[in-house]
Amino acid sequence: MHGRITAAFGRHYEVLTAQGRLQGYPRGKKSVFACGDEVELAPGGDGQGAIEHLHERRNLLWRSDAFREKLIAANLTQVVIVVATEPAFSDLLVSRCLCAAESQELKSLIVLNKADLAERLPAAREALAMFTALGYRVAEVSALAGVEALHPLLAGERSILVGQSGMGKSTLTNALIPEANAATREISTALDSGKHTTTFARLYPFYGDGWLIDSPGMQAFGLAHLDPGHLAECFVELRPHLGSCRFRDCRHESEPGCALRAALEDGAIHARRFEHYRQIRSEIAEAKRLNPGW
Numbered sequence: 001m002h003g004r005i006t007a008a009f010g011r012h013y014e015v016l017t018a019q020g021r022l023q024g025y026p027r028g029k030k031s032v033f034a035c036g037d038e039v040e041l042a043p044g045g046d047g048q049g050a051i052e053h054l055h056e057r058r059n060l061l062w063r064s065d066a067f068r069e070k071l072i073a074a075n076l077t078q079v080v081i082v083v084a085t086e087p088a089f090s091d092l093l094v095s096r097c098l099c100a101a102e103s104q105e106l107k108s109l110i111v112l113n114k115a116d117l118a119e120r121l122p123a124a125r126e127a128l129a130m131f132t133a134l135g136y137r138v139a140e141v142s143a144l145a146g147v148e149a150l151h152p153l154l155a156g157e158r159s160i161l162v163g164q165s166g167m168g169k170s171t172l173t174n175a176l177i178p179e180a181n182a183a184t185r186e187i188s189t190a191l192d193s194g195k196h197t198t199t200f201a202r203l204y205p206f207y208g209d210g211w212l213i214d215s216p217g218m219q220a221f222g223l224a225h226l227d228p229g230h231l232a233e234c235f236v237e238l239r240p241h242l243g244s245c246r247f248r249d250c251r252h253e254s255e256p257g258c259a260l261r262a263a264l265e266d267g268a269i270h271a272r273r274f275e276h277y278r279q280i281r282s283e284i285a286e287a288k289r290l291n292p293g294w
Contacts (some may be wrong), residue, residue, distance in 0.1 A: 001049065005037045006203040008071075014202075015041060015049065022049045034060065034071035035201040035213055036158070059104040061160065065222040066287035066294070073160045073201060073213050079106050080154075082163035082172065083128070084113040085120035089164055091127055095276040096221035097162055098136065099234040103226060109137050109153055111161075113168040116142040130270045134236055143171040150176065155207040165217025173214040177204045180214070223280055224287035224294055231284060235277050237269050252278075 003022065007014035011031045015024040024041050026033065027050055033039065037057065041049035061072040061079065079101040083089040094110065101108045110131060112124055121140075132138050141147050154176070161169040173180045180202075206212040223231065232238050232252075238260060246257025254261075263269045288294045 001041055001043055003039055003041055004203070005033055005035055005039060007200060008033065008035050009200040013051065015039065015051070016203075017041075022047055024049050024051045026051050032071070034062070034074045035203050035215075036074040036076060036160075036211075038075065059106060061100055061104060061106070061162075062225070063100065063218075063221045064224040064287075064294075065220075066224055066290040069225065072162070072215060073203075076104075076106055076158050076160055076213075078109060078154075078157045078159040080109045080111055080159050080161050082111045082113055082161050082167040082169050083124070084167045085117040085124045086114060087164075087166050089124075089127070089167065091130075091272065092276050092279065093164060093218075093221055094128075094131065095235075095273065096223060096280065098131070099223060099226070099231065099280065100221065102234040102236065103223075103230060107157075109139065109159075111150065111172070112138055112140045113143055113172060115140040116145055130273055133270070141172075143168050143175045147172060147175045151207070154210065154212060156210045158211050159206075160201075160213040160215055162215055162221075163217065164219060167217070169214055169217065173204070173212065176212060177206060180204050222283065222287070224284055224291075226284060228281055228284055231281055232277070235273065237273065238277065241268075 001017050003015035003017035005013045006016045011025060013024040013033055015022045033051065033054065038055040039051050040053040041051045043049045057074045059076055060074045061076060063070050063072065079097060081094055081097045083094065098108055110128060112128065115121055128138055139149055139153060141149055161172060163169055201213050201215045203211050203213045232242055241259040241263045244259035247255055250258050252258050252260040264271065264274050
């Protein structure tokens with residue numbers, strides 16, 4: 001029986017089939033499936049089934065550190081990075097999410113939620129300016145006031161909402177798909193961070209053959225699985241300068257004739273983004289040192 005995984009929690013999966021929803025479980029000890037995966041399963045009764053086969057993925061969004069990896073979603077067309085005017089969001093996490101999307105050749109959309117908080121809006125826009133300057137799309141909305149502006153940006157797409165806790169992903173999901181009834185909680189203002197409201201990824205059909213995945217809030221998005229050379233390609237503003245350094249093995253630190261450093265000094269590369277690149281590259285190197293298997 002053919003189906004698509006619409007929710008993943010531990011070693012159990014919700015699988016949508018032509019005959020309805022089944023609770024799927026993997027054969028053996030390994031659990032290597034993600035929300036959005038297309039699978040074949042053998043019905044077993046009581047609304048359950050054994051997942052027998054995983055169809056080839058078009059792409060896979062995942063995060064990792066030196067010792068752990070977390071599959072997030074598969075077969076996407078778009079990554080929607082949700083930030084908000086409050087609580088404060090991490091521009092580094094935005095860069096990480098953009099890198100993950102670029103590594104899988106996925107489109108990216110940044111959604112600035114809670115845009116109705118006028119006094120907070122200028123600071124949020126300023127924090128996002130370096131991304132808009134690179135051509136990344138930013139949509140300003142208020143999940144509580146209406147999200148009609150997002151409909152044409154999501155229609156026909158297979159999107160996932162990602163971002164920190166408290167940015168309003170579940171509220172956006174409820175506004176876009178009222179029947180979702182995703183749980184929401186108030187922000188913990190004392191910690192200036194959100195409380196986790198979604199504990200597992202869930203896929204909702206959206207506009208014909210499109211769908212939308214609401215995912216748990218995250219405070220970290222490790223990219224230990226990326227090759228350092230590929231990481232540079234994932235920063236779109238670095239691409240025009242790659243391969244132009246004097247030395248082929250240039251680390252873009254203090255080597256003479258570094259094209260990236262020259263572009264940085266000329267203002268062609270934003271200093272904050274270059275700092276993000278160096279920090280993520282350093283984390284990847286440390287992860288590979290701790291776990292040579294990467």
